[in-house]
Amino acid sequence: ETGVTQTPRHLVMGMTNKKSLKCEQHLGHNAMYWYKQSAKKPLELMFVYSLEERVENNSVPSRFSPECPNSSHLFLHLHTLQPEDSALYLCASSQMTGFDEQYFGPGTRLTVT
Amino acid sequence: AQSVTQLDSQVPVFEEAPVELRCNYSSSVSVYLFWYVQYPNQGLQLLLKYLSGSTLVKGINGFEAEFNKSQTSFHLRKPSVHISDTAEYFCAVTLAAGNQFYFGTGTSLTVIP
Numbered sequence: 001e002t003g004v005t006q007t008p009r010h011l012v013m014g015m016t017n018k019k020s021l022k023c024e025q026h027l028g029h030n031a032m033y034w035y036k037q038s039a040k041k042p043l044e045l046m047f048v049y050s051l052e053e054r055v056e057n058n059s060v061p062s063r064f065s066p067e068c069p070n071s072s073h074l075f076l077h078l079h080t081l082q083p084e085d086s087a088l089y090l091c092a093s094s095q096m097t098g099f100d101e102q103y104f105g106p107g108t109r110l111t112v113t
Numbered sequence: 114a115q116s117v118t119q120l121d122s123q124v125p126v127f128e129e130a131p132v133e134l135r136c137n138y139s140s141s142v143s144v145y146l147f148w149y150v151q152y153p154n155q156g157l158q159l160l161l162k163y164l165s166g167s168t169l170v171k172g173i174n175g176f177e178a179e180f181n182k183s184q185t186s187f188h189l190r191k192p193s194v195h196i197s198d199t200a201e202y203f204c205a206v207t208l209a210a211g212n213q214f215y216f217g218t219g220t221s222l223t224v225i226p
Binding site for chain 1: 117122145147149154155156157158159162164203207209213214215216217218219
């Protein structure tokens, strides 16, 4: 595997379910990000981790819970989601935070029913 | 606060014709500027970036962009487009001392045979 991988690629869940999104980067980077991409809206930065420490949390509802066990893996734990949470969730990584190029995974298409 | 405006949500253009995708930003401090491309069912990929130096930046796939500080713009251009350029294009800015990128809403480029 190369670059940034995300699993699953598609996920359908009910509002009472609990699920997790997984992201893995094979680039040796120190920073990882979760973004939410909704149609006709700018990408919304959700969380930033640098050297496994959370450095940015942009007022994301508590039903989204990130976890970064090491610099190569990032999880997004989901529970009690709402239909408006349906979107494409993108993971990215970069060497450091700041202006370093971010490398994106293909995303997880989440549908909340 | 920083913001990025992509003035055109959809741009249709005939194959081998030139194209310009517009991007304006608002910031009271120095910024770094980026263009990313997203092909269907894929994550974002960096096309080019401006950090400093020459205001004309060349990127991959024959794209270039010009940073205009007085007009706070960073428009993307290509002199002759191909069918394979059909994709979503995102402009983004980040601050010199920031942790996050601010993305525009994207421009959908459709190249017509």
